[in-house]
Amino acid sequence: MRYDLVIFDNDGVLVDSEPISNTILAGYLTELGYPTSYEDSIRDYMGSAMHRIHELVLERTGRRLPEDFDEVFHGRVFAAFERELQPVPGVTEMLEKLAADGVPYCVASSGSHERIRVGHRKTGLDRWFAARCVFSSQDVGRGKPAPDLFLHAAREMGVAPERCAVIEDSPLGVQAAVAAGMDVYGFTAMTPAAKLVEPGATRLFAHMAELPELLQ
Known part of the structure; x- marks a missing residue:
């Protein structure tokens, strides 16, 4: 060895998990007013920690994600994990x-x-x-x-x-x-x-x- x-x-x-979590992330960001496709999510966020999502959204739009963003996102992801x-x-x-x-x-x-x-x-x-x-x-x-x-x-x-x-x-x-x-x-x-x-x-x-x- x-x-x-x-x-x-x-x-x-x-x-x-990547198809599941990136589908949910793209949907949630779009829902919040930051249009994001599945392909966008894979390109920009796959493999990164949560802080990178906050940093990129702030850098690109000048707006901060909601304080409960991580909690809501993880809740949706964990529910999907249990199913899929x-x-x-x-x-x-x-x-x-x-x-x-x-x-x-x-x-x-x-x-x-x-x-x-x-x-x-x-x-x-x-x-x-x-x-x-x-x-x-x-x-x-x-x-x-x-x-x-x-x-x-x-x-x-x-x-x-x-x-x-x-x-x-x-x-x-x-x-x-x-x-x-x-x-x-x-x-x-x-x-x-x-x-x-x-x-x-x-x-x-x-x-x-x-x-x-x-x-x-």
Whole structure:
């Protein structure tokens, strides 16, 4: 094994949540008077922490989102998760393989701890991730594309950044991992390969079954 730690993004990598959450986000922003398509949401917000949504809307319109924006948005997302959320195809088998091979891994997600917990419980992935190996942008001052979250995860897991591999599906996440000095494996199931290569993905793969061998 060439790495001492594998760090997974969560949304779109472990749980198939990006189509759900970005559909809801685009609809809610449009409802509030900020016309946003699903494609706009994917382009501007996929892989980012909530503060980025507030910052971009303020920067572009000069107006602030409502104080209860996060609460309302998450309420809608969690309700949809309970109805629709599924694990990314092949994730369970991939995690079984990593665990059998004794490969240390963790989650470092732009989503809140509650969002991660809700998604993992609904999809059955909670059995693979004890609380000690789940990290959120809530734990650091700046979310992706800043490297803070990945550096925090590596530090808490006791591994040097250069000994980490990050599994990401968003350009912002790839930027963050590169800035942290880590190798990045870009997951192209939902994101065009070119959008992950440009910010510096080390390798690309399209199905989770490919990952264990790539990491060797």
